[in-house]
Amino acid sequence: MSLVSPACRDALQHWLQAQKALDGHAENTIEAYRGDVTEFLSFMTLHHGQSQGLKALERISVSEMRAWMAQLRGGGVGARSLARKLSAVKSFYRWLAEREGFEPTAVLSTRAPKFQKKLPRPLAEDAARAMIDTVEMQAREGWVAARDVAVVTLLYGCGLRISEALGLTGSDAPLPATLRILGKGGKERVVPVIAPARDAVATYLRLCPYPSEPAAPLFRGVRGGALNPRAIQGVMARARMQLGLPSSATPHAMRHSFATHLLAAGGDLRAIQELLGHASLSTTQAYTAVDAARLMEVYNRAHPKA
Template identity: 80%
Template structure:
């Protein structure tokens, strides 16, 4: 950041503050934005041989953008990561151009590098059930085994992110039939809680030796602190080895499985979008691993011709 002019540094900071306060961007997103745009501004300083003030940023050309992208690729930045960086730079430039009153065509017209999107790989229904039924065999301590089973049941039964499940507090217990979840970007959604999930969490609560009240985390580590996501990742890794499942059988795969299995059962794509908390329907479509033929079958059954 030392290579960036004070005016650009201030502008970047104001943009980041706006992204957090107005757009509701998560802390991790803000950190990524700061790094991506900061690296871009630093490159332009080195590329032009002098710190680039706001007026200089208005004169960024297509050639400058190509030079930045070539530099990033030569430094080992993959196409997917470069596309993310370019998206952050474009978002910053839209804001800056509106504030400063200039035309950001050179930046906004820059094409994102093409890359193969990695499709999520959910578990088969029997594999998801086996994971939940087997995970509690990985720990000899009854309450820890019940905890791990309860977390995985929430991921698969409610489509929660691991951060959302571990973000539950004692105030959420006993689990109601409907949970209000605050997801990415502060987006709130309502999630029905199946009886099997409520029972699984209740079984963990009965066995847990730590007080589970108020704003304290609902799911605890063995020493009583907040449960680390890594612990769930590790126990799933041991379980998938025992079951002979691939390395893609991760906590996030349970959420993928929730969405895919609902759609396979004839669930409405927009309803699943709401349950997952996706802002875009296209994100939900990419999240599910249902083939086109099956999607058409679901469509024809739910939208019969007159």
């Protein structure tokens, strides 16, 4: 932060506090924002050869924005990462312009480079079922096999992120018909728990050699500590090799599959958005691999004027 003027450093800190308090961004997101904007402010200091105060930031031009982006691209920053950095800088500038009363057109009009979005790749329904069956065969100990099945069943049956499944504690057992899940950015959602998921967790708890304690992790590692996500990633990697599935068949792919298969069965896109905990419907659209024709079909069936 030594290249950044005290006034800019204070403004950045106030903006980050506002982002965390008002928008509920996760700590990792806040730190990514801090790094991106600090990098931008440091570049402007070096570019001008002197510390940049708030008034200097108001005068940043389009050509200076292009110079910053060219420097990043020259340093090997990809289009996707550059777009993320520009988004953070624009968000900071919107806030700063409103607070300081200047027009941030040069920054806000800067266009991000185009990049091809990577769409998620869900498993086919039979492959998802086969994954759960094959995961059970990977462990030597019965309780470990039951644990792995329970976790993967929660990912596919309830659309949980792996961090959310492994964040469950003994106080959540036995699993109720619905779970309150605290997701990204501290957003809470209610998720129905299907009977096979409840049964899988009950079987695991019955076989687990460690007692279920309210404050302790529900899913235990072999030594009794919290289960590491890498253990589930590893068991799924072995299972997908056995099944001949691609490397995209990961724990996160089970969540993709949950959403895609729900939609294919006639589920409402907005309801699926709520189940996944997405802030934007466009995120759910990408997540469920929905094409334009399928979206129009859902729209025509659900819209009151259709």
